[in-house]
Amino acid sequence: xxxxxxxxxxxxxxxxxxxxxxxxxxxxxxxxxxxxxxxxxxxxxxxxxxxxxxxxxxxxxxxxxxxxxxxxxxxxxxxxxxxxxxxxxxxxxxxxxxxxxxxxxxxxxxxxxxxxxxxxxx
Amino acid sequence: xxxxxxxxxxxxxxxxxxxxxxxxxxxxxxxxxxxxxxxxxxxxxxxxxxxxxxxxxxxxxxxxxxxxxxxxxxxxxxxxxxxxxxxxxxxxxxxxxxxxxxxxxxxxxxxxxxx
Numbered sequence: 001x002x003x004x005x006x007x008x009x010x011x012x013x014x015x016x017x018x019x020x021x022x023x024x025x026x027x028x029x030x031x032x033x034x035x036x037x038x039x040x041x042x043x044x045x046x047x048x049x050x051x052x053x054x055x056x057x058x059x060x061x062x063x064x065x066x067x068x069x070x071x072x073x074x075x076x077x078x079x080x081x082x083x084x085x086x087x088x089x090x091x092x093x094x095x096x097x098x099x100x101x102x103x104x105x106x107x108x109x110x111x112x113x114x115x116x117x118x119x120x121x122x
Numbered sequence: 123x124x125x126x127x128x129x130x131x132x133x134x135x136x137x138x139x140x141x142x143x144x145x146x147x148x149x150x151x152x153x154x155x156x157x158x159x160x161x162x163x164x165x166x167x168x169x170x171x172x173x174x175x176x177x178x179x180x181x182x183x184x185x186x187x188x189x190x191x192x193x194x195x196x197x198x199x200x201x202x203x204x205x206x207x208x209x210x211x212x213x214x215x216x217x218x219x220x221x222x223x224x225x226x227x228x229x230x231x232x233x234x235x236x237x
Contacts, residue, residue: 004165035227042230115164
């Protein structure tokens with residue numbers, strides 16, 4: 001198993017350009033998500049998906065689009081890059097919804113992360 | 123609202139000495155809590171998780187964490203640091219915020235291990 005594969009690992013864009021960060025997993029996970037990591041801020045959720053054809057916004061969705069046409073793939077699109085989108089982006093997947101609601105038992109799935117995509121917007 | 127605070131941004135220890143990385147959380151519900159580790163230029167990897175079973179949770183590579191509800195803490199410990207433990211560590215709490223379920227990441231603690 002390759003796990004979670006992200007491409008590209010590094011990318012430099014000019015303001016206003018668009019691009020797609022690719023994410024693929026071969027573990028048949030239903031849940032996939034995109035995070036951005038900025039110094040001193042931990043990881044913040046951009047978008048997530050609980051299955052093919054189902055996506056939803058996370059904490060910081062503005063400027064990003066996602067789609068989930070297959071279980072395996074979850075690309076992240078930057079529509080018009082801005083310097084504020086300079087960050088390291090992580091894709092993560094899980095067999096089950098990685099949190100619990102109202103309690104600490106049940107299907108609390110481990111998140112499997114890709115190695116990250118470092119994006120610089122000039 | 124749920125939140126998580128990692129009390130130290132940097133911790134430095136000598137090889138062979140104990141490690142303590144501190145995490146406090148805030149949650150309106152019985153939380154699930156996690157510690158993830160990130161080695162340089164790598165993705166995050168789960169160290170351990172607490173899901174309301176035993177309060178002392180053992181993880182990989184000799185790490186463990188104790189859930190203390192009265193102190194709202196979930197500190198990560200290891201009896202003896204190894205050079206390979208040098209990494210960034212994230213405390214994570216499950217929660218419900220902004221209308222949806224989410225994982226809330228702490229800002230991270232960078233652990234340095236000196237010979």
